[in-house]
Amino acid sequence: xxxxxxxxxxxxxxxxxxxxxxxxxxxxxxxxxxxxxxxxxxxxxxxxxxxxxxxxxxxxxxxxxxxxxxxxxxxxxxxxxxxxxxxxxxxxxxxxxxxxxxxxxxxxxxxxxxxxxxxxxxxxxxxxxxxxxxxxxxxxxxxxxxxxxxxxxxxxxxxxxxxxxxxxxxxxxxxxxxxxxxxxxxxxxxxxxxxxxxxxxxxxxxxxxxxxxxxxxxxxxxxxxxxxxxxxxxxxxxxxxxxxxxxxxxxxxxxxxxxxxxxxxxxxxxxxxxxxxxxxxxxxxxxxxxxxxxxxxxxxxxxxxxxxxxxxxxxxxxxxxxxxxxxxxxxxxxxxxxxxxxxxxxxx
Numbered sequence: 001x002x003x004x005x006x007x008x009x010x011x012x013x014x015x016x017x018x019x020x021x022x023x024x025x026x027x028x029x030x031x032x033x034x035x036x037x038x039x040x041x042x043x044x045x046x047x048x049x050x051x052x053x054x055x056x057x058x059x060x061x062x063x064x065x066x067x068x069x070x071x072x073x074x075x076x077x078x079x080x081x082x083x084x085x086x087x088x089x090x091x092x093x094x095x096x097x098x099x100x101x102x103x104x105x106x107x108x109x110x111x112x113x114x115x116x117x118x119x120x121x122x123x124x125x126x127x128x129x130x131x132x133x134x135x136x137x138x139x140x141x142x143x144x145x146x147x148x149x150x151x152x153x154x155x156x157x158x159x160x161x162x163x164x165x166x167x168x169x170x171x172x173x174x175x176x177x178x179x180x181x182x183x184x185x186x187x188x189x190x191x192x193x194x195x196x197x198x199x200x201x202x203x204x205x206x207x208x209x210x211x212x213x214x215x216x217x218x219x220x221x222x223x224x225x226x227x228x229x230x231x232x233x234x235x236x237x238x239x240x241x242x243x244x245x246x247x248x249x250x251x252x253x254x255x256x257x258x259x260x261x262x263x264x265x266x267x268x269x270x271x272x273x274x275x276x277x278x279x280x281x282x283x284x285x286x287x288x289x290x291x292x293x294x295x296x297x298x299x300x301x302x303x304x305x306x307x308x309x310x311x312x313x314x315x316x317x318x319x320x321x322x323x324x325x326x327x328x329x330x331x332x333x334x335x336x337x338x339x340x341x342x343x344x345x346x347x348x
Contacts, residue, residue, distance in 0.1 A: 001226040001288065005320060006311040008327055016336035017160050019170050023192045027335055027342040031318060031326055038333060041190040044300075047345055050203030051254035053245065054300075057185040057263045058208040060176035062087065063149030065163065068112040068119070070105060081105040083112050085120075086152055087145075087182060088129060088215050089235075095123055095133045099215065103130060118144040142179070152182050154218055154339050156305075170340070180212035180235070186339040187260035187301045205254075207245045211236035211266040211283075221307055226288060231309065234262075237280035238270040246295060247275040255347075257298035261310050264296050271295035287313040289320055298347040303330055303337040318346050 020026035023041070030037040030047055039046070048054075064087040072079050084101045091097055106112060106122055112132070113119040120132035136144050151167040163171075173188040175196070200206055216232025223229050246256050246267060258264035265287065270279035271294035286309065299317055304310035315323045326344065335342045 001312075003221055003224045003226060003307050005226075006308070006315065007306045008324065008331075010306060010331065010337060014331065014334065014337045014341075015156055015160075016338060016341035017157050018166075019189060019340040020336075020342070023174075023190050024195050026190050029326060029330055029333075029335060029342070029344040030347070031322070031344060032347045036326065036329060041343055042195065044195070044345070045198055045202055045204075047347070048199065048202065048204050048257075049255070051205075051249065051252060053205035053207055053249040053254055053256050054199065055207050055209060055242075055246065055256060055258045055263045055267055056173075056175055056188055056191075057211050057213075057260055057266070058173070058175050058177040059181040059185060059210050059212050059262075060179040061151060061172055061181045061184050061213075062179050063145055063168070064088075064152040064182040065150040066114050066145075066148055067150075068114040070110055070112050072107075072110065085112065085114075085130075085132070086215060091131065094137065095131050096120075097129045098132050099128070100130045103128075106130070115144060115148040118148060152215070154183065156338060157340065175208065177208070178210050178212075180210075182215050183213040183217050184339065185211070185213055185260040185262045187343055189340075190343050191259075205245060205249060207242045209236065209238050209242050209263055209266050211262045213262050217310075221309060226312065229286065229309070231284040231286045233282040233284040235280075235282050236266040236269065238266060238276060238278060240278040243270065243276040243278050250275070250295070250297075255297040256295055257300060257345075257347075258296050259300045261299070261301055261304075261313050264299055264301075264313065267295040268293065287316050289316045291316045293317065298345070300343055300345050302339065302341055302343055303327065303335060305338065314344075314346060318348055 026041045028039045028041045066085045070081045086099045088097045120134045123131040150163040151171045153163050212235050214234045269283040269285045270276045
């Protein structure tokens with residue numbers, strides 16, 4: 001497979017910079033065996049059956065984007081530089097791996113101040129990332145980050161507008177529980193409490209799992225031979241209760257429908273010949289056409305970037321030709337794309 005197999009032309013105006021309001025009013029492209037339907041997210045119960053199960057990713061996005069100032073004294077006096085930092089992941093020694101812009105403006109050992117009493121010292125750097133030791137930890141760090149940080153909007157939105165207070169709720173799911181993601185599980189952004197209650201009332205099970213989505217989800221594939229690409233690792237957990245619920249649904253003939261590629265990748269990481277097992281750790285599973293799904297019978301997901309690993313995942317589920325036809329339909333019908341865009345329901 002070549003990277004060009006997953007390319008398509010997208011009009012720039014179809015990239016959504018704000019979500020639909022209310023959440024459930026987003027459009028939903030439904031792809032079932034032999035038919036394609038235009039609907040809305042509030043129509044989702046029409047396409048579910050009693051005994052089915054939705055798997056939801058309950059990760060919480062942290063306000064991981066910080067703006068700070070680096071002060072430096074030299075022979076010419078004091079100089080200042082504005083530094084933008086995006087948290088990526090905590091490290092074993094308590095420091096954080098971050099992306100910094102511009103990283104060349106700060107030296108190892110220097111401090112970046114973000115707010116009174118909230119700063120970080122640069123411990124070192126590797127693989128394009130800085131390692132920062134923050135002045136606060138625990139609850140104090142969480143409170144300072146919440147006050148000083150901004151939501152880490154995807155690059156294709158951040159290039160068009162800055163994050164604001166609306167994103168604090170817009171870029172967070174209504175069932176977010178466990179902090180640690182620096183990108184949202186965006187298919188889940190379409191749900192509100194009322195829709196979840198309606199789905200549960202019709203006899204569809206709801207199972208929560210946790211995968212902390214990393215900034216690596218936006219990294220481009222840089223090799224033309226797809227088999228040579230290496231995925232970034234993300235931490236996740238499937239509890240014993242969640243595994244049992246998924247196995248029971250499949251055993252009874254119900255469909256397990258992952259809400260989002262993150263939930264799909266996680267339950268596939270936990271799946272084997274005997275079903276889904278309790279699991280936690282880092283996963284770098286890379287799902288491409290030819291992959292045999294073990295736990296996923298359907299997928300609700302947004303529309304993805306050209307030549308992305310997520311295009312490869314949905315092509316593995318539905319077939320590349322069908323996916324390319326679905327995307328051509330979505331573009332012709334003016335669906336909104338990417339994180340704040342519309343959704344699709346893929347039922348092979």
